[in-house]
Amino acid sequence: MTKYKFGSRALVVMLAAAALLVAGSLAMAKEAGQWWPVKINAYYGKYDVKVKKPGRPCASLDGPKVEAWIPPKRANKPYTIGVSFPHLKDPYWLAVNYGIVSEAKRLGVGIKLVAAGGYTELAKQVNQVENLAQQGVDGIILGSISYTGLDPVVKEITAKGTPVVEVINDIQAPTITGKAMVSFYDMGFHAGEFVMDDAKGKKDVKVVFLPGPAGSGWAPDTLDGFKEAIKKFPGKVNILAVKWGDTGKAVQLKLIENALQTFPKIDYLIGNAVAADAAVGPVAEQGRKDVKIVSTYIIPPLYDKIKKGQVAAAPSDLTVTQGQMAVDMMVRILNGEKPGKDFPFRAGPIIPTITKKTIDKYPYDMLFGPRSFRPQFKVAPGK
Amino acid sequence: MDLLKRIFVKVGVLPFLLVALIALFSLAEHRFMSMSNLLNVGRQTTYLAIVTAGQMLTILCAGFDLSVGFSVALTSIVTSMVMVSVADPTTAMLLGILAGIGTATLVGLANGITIAVFRVSPFVVTLGMLSVAHGLALLISSGVPIFNMPEQLNTILGLGRVWGIPVPVLVALAIVALIWLLLSRTRVGRYFYALGGNREAARLSGIAVRKYTALAYVLCGTLTGITGVMLTARVASGEPNLGANLPLESIAAAVIGGVSLRGGEGSIIGAIFGAILIVTMRNGMDLMNISSYLQMVVMGCLLIFAVVMDQFRLSMKGR
Numbered sequence: 245m246t247k248y249k250f251g252s253r254a255l256v257v258m259l260a261a262a263a264l265l266v267a268g269s270l271a272m273a274k275e276a277g278q279w280w281p282v283k284i285n286a287y288y289g290k291y292d293v294k295v296k297k298p299g300r301p302c303a304s305l306d307g308p309k310v311e312a313w314i315p316p317k318r319a320n321k322p323y324t325i326g327v328s329f330p331h332l333k334d335p336y337w338l339a340v341n342y343g344i345v346s347e348a349k350r351l352g353v354g355i356k357l358v359a360a361g362g363y364t365e366l367a368k369q370v371n372q373v374e375n376l377a378q379q380g381v382d383g384i385i386l387g388s389i390s391y392t393g394l395d396p397v398v399k400e401i402t403a404k405g406t407p408v409v410e411v412i413n414d415i416q417a418p419t420i421t422g423k424a425m426v427s428f429y430d431m432g433f434h435a436g437e438f439v440m441d442d443a444k445g446k447k448d449v450k451v452v453f454l455p456g457p458a459g460s461g462w463a464p465d466t467l468d469g470f471k472e473a474i475k476k477f478p479g480k481v482n483i484l485a486v487k488w489g490d491t492g493k494a495v496q497l498k499l500i501e502n503a504l505q506t507f508p509k510i511d512y513l514i515g516n517a518v519a520a521d522a523a524v525g526p527v528a529e530q531g532r533k534d535v536k537i538v539s540t541y542i543i544p545p546l547y548d549k550i551k552k553g554q555v556a557a558a559p560s561d562l563t564v565t566q567g568q569m570a571v572d573m574m575v576r577i578l579n580g581e582k583p584g585k586d587f588p589f590r591a592g593p594i595i596p597t598i599t600k601k602t603i604d605k606y607p608y609d610m611l612f613g614p615r616s617f618r619p620q621f622k623v624a625p626g627k
Numbered sequence: 628m629d630l631l632k633r634i635f636v637k638v639g640v641l642p643f644l645l646v647a648l649i650a651l652f653s654l655a656e657h658r659f660m661s662m663s664n665l666l667n668v669g670r671q672t673t674y675l676a677i678v679t680a681g682q683m684l685t686i687l688c689a690g691f692d693l694s695v696g697f698s699v700a701l702t703s704i705v706t707s708m709v710m711v712s713v714a715d716p717t718t719a720m721l722l723g724i725l726a727g728i729g730t731a732t733l734v735g736l737a738n739g740i741t742i743a744v745f746r747v748s749p750f751v752v753t754l755g756m757l758s759v760a761h762g763l764a765l766l767i768s769s770g771v772p773i774f775n776m777p778e779q780l781n782t783i784l785g786l787g788r789v790w791g792i793p794v795p796v797l798v799a800l801a802i803v804a805l806i807w808l809l810l811s812r813t814r815v816g817r818y819f820y821a822l823g824g825n826r827e828a829a830r831l832s833g834i835a836v837r838k839y840t841a842l843a844y845v846l847c848g849t850l851t852g853i854t855g856v857m858l859t860a861r862v863a864s865g866e867p868n869l870g871a872n873l874p875l876e877s878i879a880a881a882v883i884g885g886v887s888l889r890g891g892e893g894s895i896i897g898a899i900f901g902a903i904l905i906v907t908m909r910n911g912m913d914l915m916n917i918s919s920y921l922q923m924v925v926m927g928c929l930l931i932f933a934v935v936m937d938q939f940r941l942s943m944k945g946r
Binding site: 360365371375390416458619621 | 656658663664674769770774861862864869871872910913914918923
């Protein structure tokens with residue numbers, strides 16, 4: 245009896261201690277910058293490019309499967325990873341830069357990053373990727389300028405046994421080792437879902453859509469995704485106009501001003517983040533209370549505008565997380581794990597839609613990294 | 628010391644710069660001098676080198692050609708459109724290459740006629756043509772890259788090797804040799820120098836100034852077309868934004884190589900070494916992992932330094 249009593253007390257004490265320990269370690273991990281687990285769409289299986297359409301995940305892969313992303317425990321060796329970006333001159337790629345750099349530091353791997361200088365610099369990016377390979381990096385993380393233009397250089401590098409993981413942008417490259425990305429089709433779909441939800445009960449909804457640059461790898465996908473989402477709307481969605489244009493603020497501003505002049509009644513002005521950012525001014529100035537602004541993705545200037553309710557909603561592709569996942573993938577590959585089998589061949593965080601109601605769940609740092617972060621081209625490998 | 632001075636006065640600052648850089652890079656990064664990196668640099672140089680050869684011809688005639696950038700893009704789109712529409716790979720490649728080079732030559736012809744016959748400033752004409760070429764490339768392709776090209780295009784013209792030397796390097800060497808012959812061994816070459824040096828004097832001595840000015844732009848167009856085809860092979864797809872930085876880089880390469888922007892002076896060998904210098908700088912700085920931002924600053928300073936040294940050299944020569 246006494247024995248039993250003692251046993252039960254010991255058990256309670258032990259349980260309490262264990263609970264404290266778990267809570268403590270969780271709190272400690274949080275302090276150390278734990279960003280996982282993150283819910284992701286995962287694709288397993290073999291990547292066969294012949295059954296693939298741009299903007300959509302490869303049809304030969306199994307998925308999407310919703311699961312939690314857990315980073316590798318450690319890097320078996322202090323690897324050095326080469327990183328090639330299209331450019332590093334706006335907050336979007338700066339956030340990816342932060343994701344990659346912070347995760348590399350956490351895992352103790354080195355980073356050597358190059359930026360080509362813009363989406364017209366394909367030839368330069370090919371040179372830079374070759375130069376990274378010359379430096380004998382263990383693997384390369386690639387944010388490619390073109391869907392197909394880097395296929396040969398990826399083929400050359402992977403043939404020599406150096407893995408290449410694509411981040412953010414999609415790439416055809418039949419020999420690519422893994423992909424960490426979300427599709428902009430899904431981003432447009434989420435924007436569409438928000439509109440459907442927000443316009444519940446209305447019979448007729450008038451929309452002006454500003455996707456971004458015609459012929460880019462992502463803007464047409466947002467429009468396709470949006471159109472797919474609104475198919476389920478019981479009322480009528482009337483797309484008054486689709487206005488293409490480069491994502492410079494001056495270009496978008498002109499398109500918006502002209503659209504506001506042309507259409508006396510617009511329910512939703514939907515478009516790329518630069519357009520959403522630029523639209524706030526003219527919409528307020530002209531007292532257009534009818535117009536709600538929705539973005540297809542989020543950039544830092546939109547954060548405060550959503551908080552103030554000037555922009556109604558923006559899905560986030562969690563670029564910081566994508567950068568972190570790309571480093572995780574590369575470390576797993578270099579540790580000897582097999583993509584498509586031991587972990588997803590392709591994975592991307594599940595897209596949240598940021599609105600005035602939900603924004604407090606998504607702190608600024610989580611979406612874009614700390615405000616004080618400056619571009620970083622180099623991280624020394626740890627011991 | 629006296630010897631160094633004589634070399635400097637004769638060929639300019641470029642050889643000194645190149646030797647200093649190669650020494651610096653090999654000390655800082657042992658991989659720089661590895662055979663595989665040297666072949667890598669060789670291949671990366673060829674594209675800029677071929678355009679620079681064409682650009683140099685127009686500069687010799689006291690002009691320049693800004694349209695080379697998107698002329699390369701237009702060539703890329705035309706070449707790949709033709710190639711994907713013909714079934715047999717060999718025929719597809721031949722037709723595609725001819726169509727691409729032909730298109731760029733036509734762009735050059737349009738430039739040449741407008742500049743020579745209507746005597747409009749090359750700056751305005753080629754700037755306008757830059758926009759026309761880019762617009763056409765986007766129109767034809769809808770801004771989307773064209774893929775599913777014949778495999779051989781990339782395996783032969785992009786990655787192929789003959790006697791261990793990359794095919795693009797061989798193509799560039801052949802072109803440089805031809806342009807060298809043209810400039811130093813033929814009457815046409817002499818005329819280019821003459822009409823760039825003093826247009827009026829050239830006209831008075833009976834040179835058909837208009838014809839040869841136009842010819843310089845046509846040749847530049849053809850060489851741009853060859854670059855477009857070679858770059859298309861390198862990336863194995865038709866790209867509507869290919870080569871956007873080539874106009875300024877090729878002018879910079881020629882000027883660093885001692886070709887005078889006032890016309891009538893410079894050598895093809897110098898211009899090619901200018902291109903080699905630019906690509907070597909980029910490669911070395913990439914290998915040393917110098918920030919991409921800082922690289923832009925360094926490249927700009929280098930261009931200014933080279934031109935200042937060139938002025939200095941001319942004043943020494945005059946003494």
